[in-house]
Amino acid sequence: MLRFLSFFSALVLLSPSVSAHPVTPTQTTYLGNEGIMVSDGHTTVLFDPLYPNGFGTYQMVPDVMRQHLMEGIAPYENVDAIFISHMHPDHFSIGEVIAYMRRHEQVRVFAPAQAVDWMRQEAGDDAIFDRVTAVGLERLDAPLSFREGDLTIDVVRIPHAGWPGRAEVSNLVWRVTLSDGITVMHLGDADPRDEHYAPHDDHWMVKRTDTAYPPYWFFTMGDGPQILSTRLNTLKATGIHVPIELPVDLFLTGADFFHVPGETRLIEKVGAE
Ligand SMILES: [Zn+2]
Secondary structure, eight states, rough: HHHHHHHHHHHHHHHHHHHHOOOOOEEEEHHHHHHEEEOOOSSSSEESSSOOOOTTBOOOOOOHHHHHHHHTOOOOOOOOOEEEHHHSSSTOOOHHHHHHHHHHTOOOEEEEHHHHHHHHHHOOOGGGGGEEEEEEEOOTOOOOOEETTTEEEEEEEEOOOTTTTTTTTTOOEEEETTTTOOOOETTTTBOOOOGTTTHHHHHHTTTBBBBEOOGGGGGGGHHHHIIIIIIIIIOBBBBBBOOOSOOHHHHTTOEEOOSSSTTTEEEOOOOOO
């Protein structure tokens, strides 16, 4: 019996070194407002990283951080793709995304067709558009899926907060799986009414999300808490779009959220060795 146990103990001890790759934990870094970077050491993606306006209410990306990001200085040197949720100016900068794409010739952009139309008006017929994927989903359209290198990408259009106001704004919810199998979801400025999510139940159920990044109002408004706990099939949620002046009701929920640019979180793979 003792020998039996020690055999398994030895296996457990050995198993980390059996892995072919050194284990790099997946890390999310907060840039500002809804801007985040998620990297597993092999693949690196950015969501809503460049935007011109915080309306005096939301965190801007600090100047030094934005400069390093634009120039591709570590830890922003190996970006594979940028995802844009919608074309509002606290999420998307036409000029900066164009400039970034011209400078970083390996980077792909996935964005609502509305945002890409604006980029085309600005940049004309530029070679960068070979690396831009414009998503023209309508509300209640079936989700789309893409493969890009080691990334698996699913996207669905969910109305902007304030529904039925702003119904014309194409807000995209991106679900991205990195090369290590970690899946994250960025919700943009999604509205927290379950009527938008229920029709896509298959989409949420077909893949478990490790961490979702909802706007902070999901923790305190409408069906938000229930959407996070049961609908989206996510293990964890970390709030974004948190105003500089921290809302007391958000604080009282005890929810996890990003508030200070540069903050990080590790995402652990459930069931990993
Ligand atoms: Zn918005």
